[in-house]
Amino acid sequence: MSSSLLLVFLLVLSAIAFHLGRRKALAVGRASGSPRSLHSRPVYYGALTALWCGLPAIVLFVLWQTLESTVIVRLTLSTLPDEIRSLPDASLGLVVNDIKNLAAGNSFGGIKDPAIEAAANYYRHLQDIGSLIQSGALTVIGLVAMVLGLSRISPKLRARNQVETVVRVVLITCSTIAIFTTIGIILSVLFEAIRFFQHVPLTDFLFGLKWSPQTAIRSDQVGSSGAFGAVPVFTGTLMISALAMMVAVPIGLMSAIYLAEYAGKKVRAVGKPLIEILAGIPTVVYGFFAALVVAPFIRDLGARFGISVSSESALAAGLIMGIMIIPFIMSISDDVINAVPQAMRDGSYALGATKSETVRLVLLPAALPGIVGGILLAVSRAIGETMIVVMAAGLSANLTANPLQAVTTVTVQIVTLLVGDQEFDSPKTLAAFALGLLLFLVTLMLNVTALYIVRKYREQYE
Amino acid sequence: MGLYRPFAELQNMTTSESQLISRDDRQTVGEQFVEDARMTCRDVNVFYGEKQAVQNVSIDIGRHEVLAMIGPSGCGKSTFLRCLNRMNDTIDICRVTGEITLDGNNIYDKNIDIVSLRALIGMVFQKPNPFPKSIYDNIAYGPTIHGLTDSNSELDAIVESSLVKAGLWDEVKDRLDQPGTGLSGGQQQRLCIARAIAVEPEVILMDEPCSALDPIATAKVEELIAELRRQYTIVIVTHNMQQAARVSQRTAYFHLGDLIEVGYTDKLFTTPRHQLTEDYITGRFG
Amino acid sequence: MSQKQKTTIEKVNKGLARRYRAEKRFKFMGLSAIVLSLTFLGILFASITYNGYTAFEQSWVQLHVFFDPELFDAKNLLRADYDGLVKKSLRETFPDVKGRSQKRKLYGLVSSGAAYQLQDMVVADSGIIGTSQKVWVPASDDIDMLMKGHIDRTTPESDRLVKDVQLGWIDQLIKEDRLQMRFNRSFFTAGDSREPELAGIRGATTGSFYMLLITLLLSFPIGVAAAVYLEEFAKKNRWTDLIEVNINNLAAVPSIVFGLLGLAVFLNFFGLPRSSPLVGGLVMTLMTLPTIIIASRIALQSVPPSIREAALGVGASKMQTVIHHVLPLAFPGMLTGTIIGMARALGESAPLLMIGMVAFIVDIPGGVTDPATALPVQIYLWADSPERAFMERTSAAIMVLLAFLILMNGTAVLLRNRFERRW
Incomplete structure (x- = not known):
């Protein structure tokens, strides 16, 4: 569960950034006379610094999480011998599964192909490196952004407005999730349905009087279209x-x-x-x-x-x-x-x-x-x-x-x-x-x- | 009322107060009883839960007369009107005591059937409330539920005659199948009157029937009331003193649940006997 | 009086009796509709309680086990023949049992879990090797059913799962006080099992818990944020109309469609682990979001505009107004909506079938990415099993599920009554 630990770490970092930002704002306020000379209340400077620190890191985190496995699989596959790589997609998927299982330490029975074993080791290796790079990159980005954010604090900085803009963007994003859900539903069923209609004509599906999909379990059966x-x-x-x-x-x-x-x-x-x-x-x-x-x-x-x-x-x-x-x-x-x-x-x-x-x-x-x-x-x-x-x-x-x-x-x-x-x-x-x-x-x-x-x-x- | 107090006091000084019954005396004065009464009300009290809304009202309603009930808001006139066809029965917490008779029968007697009672005493409401049905079905509703007709042609005849009596026939005869809610406010109110008279009631109660209408529509409804008097007994609650003066024969003035004064309309508005009546008709309360 | 009016009232009176009959009929129909619904509710609860309450008890058999030192290899205590120990003990209890089929019937008295129990005892304390112990082990499911009266002793032997010889042994055990009913703790502490007497709901409830945790953590903030935007900031235009139509429609989309979405997007596209509470939670988030958004918007609407005007009037920004004044007032309503959404998510099973949370999983999940199942899915799985004992477990699991739901909905109602303000 290192990724959730990383997330907690980022949150803690942001909390520190908040505290530092607020302190800096108070100091700046005192230096330039009274706290009133600040454009916004110190809390907003803190919040802005926290956002500077946290947002880029979290965006990177999400991107990394979604892309990591695809990239690693690609890299692993590229090390495999050609005869495996040239397999059809379905069988390739099985190979990938084998590799993943092996890498996760679930070996079912004695494994067979040394190429696959090597690939699994390489896969594990990539995973380790990946999580190291990820942690390092996130920490660096968070710290750099925090320092940048801190350096921007001045009485004229419109911290409240900037924080509110960010919050607003977050609110808008949340409200669009409904639309993305609908799009997600349509896309996820539409693509597979189109592939289905390449096998079975739409009219047969809509007007056919016989439904027995079970006969089509094995694709190599003769006349087994179901x-x-x-x-x-x-x-x-x-x-x-x-x-x-x-x-x-x-x-x-x-x-x-x-x-x-x-x-x-x-x-x-x-x-x-x-x-x-x-x-x-x-x-x-x-x-x-x-x-x-x-x-x-x-x-x-x-x-x-x-x-x-x-x-x-x-x-x-x-x-x-x-x-x-x-x-x-x-x-x-x-x-x-x-x-x-x-x-x-x-x-x-x-x-x-x-x-x-x-x-x-x-x-x-x-x-x-x-x-x-x-x-x-x-x-x-x-x-x-x-x-x-x-x-x-x-x-x-x-x-x-x-x-x-x-x-x-x-x-x-x-x-x-x-x-x-x-x-x-x-x-x-x-x-x-x-x-x-x-x-x-x-x-x-x-x-x-x-x-x-x-x-x-x-x-x-x- | 508070705002115009100085002016009101000025007026007080000009009228000769000594001839009028004082404000504190809540005994009904005037011609509250008639011979040949269609409806009689004796010592009617209405309670909403603990609160008393109408106190000891006794009044007669004569044949073929229009009785107007006036008074400031919340004086109990609408509540009293709703007692006359037992509409208050639909409100759980409402309780009525005293005696109200129609042609000598106590309408609160347990032998009296509320359905046939309401067939005899029709009602028209403040806001026009046509059913969301066609004009024809609106009128036919009463006769249909009461089973007054044996054939469609009979029903057609009732619909036509009711609309004619309500002065609406010429305006709607070509669109009887269109929704009643599509008519103008004044037409809707006359439709509601036509709906009430389609069951041939003996008394029609009207609860501020013109308060939601413009002056021209109001004039038409008032004309209609004058016309209907020939056949029906009408009790009308109104906010508008000019309207009471125009349409009614007798007027009853209510104040905070008490019936203060009843009199022939022309007399009541020119020479009131009670101080409160005078205050009201001279515009000291609204 | 004119002739016409006389006949009117006569006509009215003539129809009265018929009309009042119709009135009575109509009222009776209304009342019976309600009585019918409530009767059904009663039957449902009664039948489930009747079928399920016995699952909270379990029959236990006392064995006298001699932990023969010859059987144990000190290096590997796990490998000893514990099954043989159980069988031997049974044979010693009933020494006159002969023949294979008789013996098989005898071994059928106790659960196959008895061997594992002995194993656990030895692993926990190897000192008991060489001693004789009295051990209570669970009886097999058929015996349990017999003890609870679900198997009738009077049915002919050929139709009965518990045979006559077994009845004799059982009676003897009862007489010696070696067959007892006890509170069924393992129902709450064990994971799923193929043996009804060993199966418990711990795994499923843990799975449900993790799933709801994910759902709550995601759907509450997102739902509130979306509601705040739509209610407080968004201008009325085509875009917000579109969002609104989407939300209202999603609230009525069949739950299984969300399962298809989860299968295609979360499992196949993003490659998240199959059968995991994480994916279940994500799917449930999407499913409960509309409920939470709608409830939160109603809560926000019920905060009177005068409060916003007052805050804006003293120079607060729109955002400050919302965060400092509107949200705290709307919070109980939002919370109520969220709890109701969570209750719905807890009872939902169809989408979970799509994302593989329907597997037979014995282990209790230790995190959100472990394979797991959920309480309603466990009910579905057990309901499919042929053993009579599973019907009892299913009903008991339903009772637990309903108890959770009643607790959640009750909390929601309490919250609403406690914090509801009338402005």
């Missing part, structure tokens, strides 16, 4: 989401209506947080419950009536997912219903409407856009939900409309394709990224539409 028609996966996802919405929308909406319009203060104060506990339960718990309690229960119930129910039926997963989404629908509907002005209720009651008539004929139509927005967000959540379906829904991609049969979903397929041993170029692995891209795009569309609708709705009554 079947990557994602329609059964989509229909499975849709069916489970639809089942979930069939549970969540009526229960969530009716709960919200009852809490907002009928319940007394006390019931509301107790009932709402209780139901919201459902939202805080981890999905893996729901998955466990669906797989071990609900699915067997439904199967036994079906058996009693002579109906054959798959033990990984879509129904169990859908039901439980619906329950997970209830509090989500409830919270949003509650907000939205409460946002309808009291004047609407008064107008309706004054005409002699009962509560339920007011709710059904006035409040719900008025709140409809907001509720629809909430439901869209809930659908997006249902489509993207992973653990419940991974644990309770099946792997077999059946094209069926029967909720008692097993279906599979986009997220289940992503998990199964990517968990465990993977080889990076097979269409099987890449298919997961294609599904991921699709999942991201669909949820993006749902989210943006929903957020737009909800915002418009809020503005209408503000």
Whole structure:
């Protein structure tokens, strides 16, 4: 953990710089009459010196950390004999792994190639040198920058403004992380997805009726391209989401209506947080419950009536997912219903409407856009939900409309394709990224539409 | 009020105080009772939790009359108005005592159904509150929920006649399917009046119906009130004394929860009997 | 009175009964929706507690072990046949057991961990070699299940994991008070294991702890900084609109997509160590940031403008105003949002599957770069195991996880109630 130690060292250095800068500023202030003659308060001179000392060093540190391993691998590879270097990328990756493992001291069995052993030694050597150079460079840069920063301290130096500018830049950087995350998501799934579509045509993927990626495990098999028609996966996802919405929308909406319009203060104060506990339960718990309690229960119930129910039926997963989404629908509907002005209720009651008539004929139509927005967000959540379906829904991609049969979903397929041993170029692995891209795009569309609708709705009554 | 105190005192000296009932006497004076009353109110008290908002109000509301209720803000006139069709029931902490009758039946009797009561006593609010539905659906709402019509053509007829009575028909007959919220403020308020009369109530309560409207729209609504008097009994709360003078037959003056004076409108504004009434109509409080 | 009005009120009254029935029905539907949700909540908690509470106890068998000096090589105490010691002790306890299959059933009474326990004893104190000791060792998972009533003695022997002969031995052990239920400490102190009776959650909780530590250290400062910029400094323009749309959307992006991001960027591009809490923490940071930013912005919005005006009015810079006056007032709200975000990160498992924190890892991680798993992923792994005893462990692990979550959310609620100001 030498790199974290280095980081701590840099922080300590910066703290010292802060102290020195402040002292120097005080001294300069006294020398030129009163502390008031300084442009800023001494703390800011300290902070500025600390920034001078710390920032360049930390930038270097980050750059070093990200680039070090690539550079070292390159250098190591260049020492290897040509016949190894000319290997295809995939096998080369394995060699690199061997070298890294060997260098880290995990030798699996007796190793074989002296060239690789030499490379591992060289690798370790480079690592040692690298960390030495890094520590040295960082210390020197930090100290030099600190001295430079100290020498700049004078009563005229606008320390506060400069510190604030730096802080501002940091704040702006932090706020752009959201954008970089989105870009990161798009790039990381897009590239792999494009590579997938080089193997499998887009139309086959979108409209194909057969999904069996498992056949493509070995690329040297004849005609082993597998079947990557994602329609059964989509229909499975849709069916489970639809089942979930069939549970969540009526229960969530009716709960919200009852809490907002009928319940007394006390019931509301107790009932709402209780139901919201459902939202805080981890999905893996729901998955466990669906797989071990609900699915067997439904199967036994079906058996009693002579109906054959798959033990990984879509129904169990859908039901439980619906329950997970209830509090989500409830919270949003509650907000939205409460946002309808009291004047609407008064107008309706004054005409002699009962509560339920007011709710059904006035409040719900008025709140409809907001509720629809909430439901869209809930659908997006249902489509993207992973653990419940991974644990309770099946792997077999059946094209069926029967909720008692097993279906599979986009997220289940992503998990199964990517968990465990993977080889990076097979269409099987890449298919997961294609599904991921699709999942991201669909949820993006749902989210943006929903957020737009909800915002418009809020503005209408503000 | 504090600012104009010196001027107010100057005025005090000019009026002949001896003829007026003193400010401390909170007994209601004037013509608070009528023969042939549609609604009667006796010793009505309203409480919000611990706080009393209306004290011992007794007044009659006659047939085919417009009764105006005036008074400074917070004097309890709106609260009292909301007792007349039990709108206060929607507020949990609100409690009403005393007796209010409609055609001889106590409306707070537990045998009285609040739904049919409100079908008989309509209400129009301060801010126009059309439902976010089409103009047609706004009017049809009341008749539909009460099941007043058996066929669509009957409903069409009610919508038309209500809009005609509210003087809105010519303005909206070509766009009945457009949202009621798209109308101008004055049109919205007349739409709300049309909505109220679509269920054929006997009494219409109006809570400052013109306070959110411009003068031209106000004039139209006032015209409409004069028109509606022929068929309905109307109680109107207003801030605007000129409006009370223009539209009503009798006027009731409220002060801090007390009903101070009731009188025929022309008399009350020219020769008030109570010092507080006089203070108010001469503009000593706002 | 006109004829028309009479009929109006009659019509109204005629429909009243029907309308009140509809009203009652509607209200009943609302109430049943709530009751239904709460019932489900109750069933969930009840079934998990019912399945899991027994995991906090464990059956132990007392063995009389003679540490035969002939078996031990003083130079290498680790290499002795500890398994044989256990078996010998069992044979001596039940001398009339004959035949291979009978013996195998007999050895099946105690956990395979018993040998390791003896090994640890010898390594800790080699003085016990040559002595006879009474040692409590964990029973095997099937026996444990029987003791806890999860295996029914009355089912036919062919369907039962614990056979009739074993029942006889068990009864004898119980009579001699050599088979006892004790508090299951190893559940909290051990790492994962293939044997249910030896498996514990220490490794997973440590992994979760390191992961949350990384998440907290990164997401809180970054989230607060982003919120401060957007709320206090940023001008309303297309750029900030874009950031805002991004944040709101990211808050609703499926968590597994963040896992794909972690796999492609942190593992494959930057080459960070697979299965490590470091990568898990980075992924969780990106995932919880939107939550924290949104909560922090709400907290900042609730600080009234008059405070800012007052500070600016005495000549403070915008930055000083924010740091000295606005941030301290908004801090409890930001903290509340962060705790809720952390609770979400603690319960999240899907993205961790993508970055390899789903491996079978016995060792307890010692740092953020060691391979580790997390508590919810441990639950997922155990839930997949066929042994009945793992179902019990899974439920118990869920109880621990829920306890942590309730603690965190409870703290958040307390904080909010304690520091919430109404301006």
